[in-house]
Amino acid sequence: MSVAVLGGGAFGTALAVALSQRGPVTLWCRAPAQADDMANRRVNERYLPGCTLPADLTITADLTAAADAKILLLAVPMQQLGRFARDEASHLDGKILVACCKGMDLRSGAGPVETLAQHCPTARVALLTGPSFARDIARGLPTGLTLACADAGLGETLQHQLATPALRLYRTTDVIGATLGGALKNVMAIACGATIGAGLGESARASILTRGFAEMQRLALLKGAVPQTLAGLSGFGDLVLTCTSEQSRNYRFGLAIGRDEAFDASMTVEGAATAQAAARLAQREGIDLPITSAVAGLVEKRLDVAQAMDALLSRTLKEE
Numbered sequence: 001m002s003v004a005v006l007g008g009g010a011f012g013t014a015l016a017v018a019l020s021q022r023g024p025v026t027l028w029c030r031a032p033a034q035a036d037d038m039a040n041r042r043v044n045e046r047y048l049p050g051c052t053l054p055a056d057l058t059i060t061a062d063l064t065a066a067a068d069a070k071i072l073l074l075a076v077p078m079q080q081l082g083r084f085a086r087d088e089a090s091h092l093d094g095k096i097l098v099a100c101c102k103g104m105d106l107r108s109g110a111g112p113v114e115t116l117a118q119h120c121p122t123a124r125v126a127l128l129t130g131p132s133f134a135r136d137i138a139r140g141l142p143t144g145l146t147l148a149c150a151d152a153g154l155g156e157t158l159q160h161q162l163a164t165p166a167l168r169l170y171r172t173t174d175v176i177g178a179t180l181g182g183a184l185k186n187v188m189a190i191a192c193g194a195t196i197g198a199g200l201g202e203s204a205r206a207s208i209l210t211r212g213f214a215e216m217q218r219l220a221l222l223k224g225a226v227p228q229t230l231a232g233l234s235g236f237g238d239l240v241l242t243c244t245s246e247q248s249r250n251y252r253f254g255l256a257i258g259r260d261e262a263f264d265a266s267m268t269v270e271g272a273a274t275a276q277a278a279a280r281l282a283q284r285e286g287i288d289l290p291i292t293s294a295v296a297g298l299v300e301k302r303l304d305v306a307q308a309m310d311a312l313l314s315r316t317l318k319e320e
């Protein structure tokens, strides 16, 4: 089946490079100048410098041509996905769509699959998520990902269509679990970065990561997720990667907050809006997500790290 990747950022480019090993791939970038530059120089200088693009990867800014492929992977940031799907529904509806982003829409609270389904009601939608840095995927390093699709048959087809010798895909029908694991681990990465950035130590980071995982499970199970999904690549796996590596933008954003340093506002940091969306959802559902709420407070500048940590430590003592 032919594949196109929509979104010429770091992840879209890396996926296009990896999938080119299997057959023809088209990479769509919205800016014609970027598409021309990448097509001519065979590198994505802005988002993935130093990685050579395969000669047989087609790069275009023509969405009509790209959307002709059988499988469309959408690597557009979560907060842009709804508008993109709405504006381009004529190209996307009725197709097989694989969302490749992580997060919850700030306005609707929906994840990527739900957002795509809202705007493209006849599309068949799946989610590709899990622990993976774009640079690792582009270099062909071994990576395990989760392919989540409510339609088990389509999920199995996509698993086989998108796996490569280095990219090992596990499948699940638990879209809610995979969605919330991937979304909330970014919130915890901000919390862990802030903890380390403020000099609060690695022991504190381990507590935040572990209690953050408890929050991820609490919200996901409430929304109908299966516990094993949270323990898998899309949940625990991605949590560990993102909370411990300075390659993560969410973690680095947290580091900057902890150090009281500026952070490049153009950088994609999915956990910021997701913290706010998840804190609102928790309030509506009447559940306690203290770390998520603290991160929302940091993002909204209502709290500094010392206040956030005080709020966490001064809570009533309880069973684990």
Ligand SMILES: NC(=O)C1=CN([C@@H]2O[C@H](COP(=O)(O)OP(=O)(O)OC[C@H]3O[C@@H](n4cnc5c(N)ncnc54)[C@H](OP(=O)(O)O)[C@@H]3O)[C@@H](O)[C@H]2O)C=CC1
Binding pocket: 007, 008, 009, 010, 011, 012, 029, 030, 031, 047, 075, 076, 077, 078, 080, 083, 084, 100, 101, 102, 103, 132, 133, 134, 135, 267, 268, 270
């Ligand atoms: N980078 C990584 O290592 C990984 C990223 N992801 C996920 O992938 C998703 C995308 O992240 P990533 O590629 O890293 O982000 P980047 O910041 O590297 O790139 C974002 C891309 O999205 C494009 N874009 C933004 N808004 C729109 C829009 N309205 N319509 C079309 N294209 C748009 C940008 O185009 P333009 O340049 O024109 O603004 C750019 O090409 C995120 O959800 C992230 O969590 C998942 C795993 C790994």
Ligand SMILES: O=C(CO)COP(=O)(O)O
Binding pocket: 102, 130, 131, 132, 133, 186, 189, 238, 241, 242, 247, 248, 249, 250, 251, 268, 269, 270
């Ligand atoms: O999702 C990722 C790793 O799995 C990428 O993390 P960042 O978006 O924090 O860079």
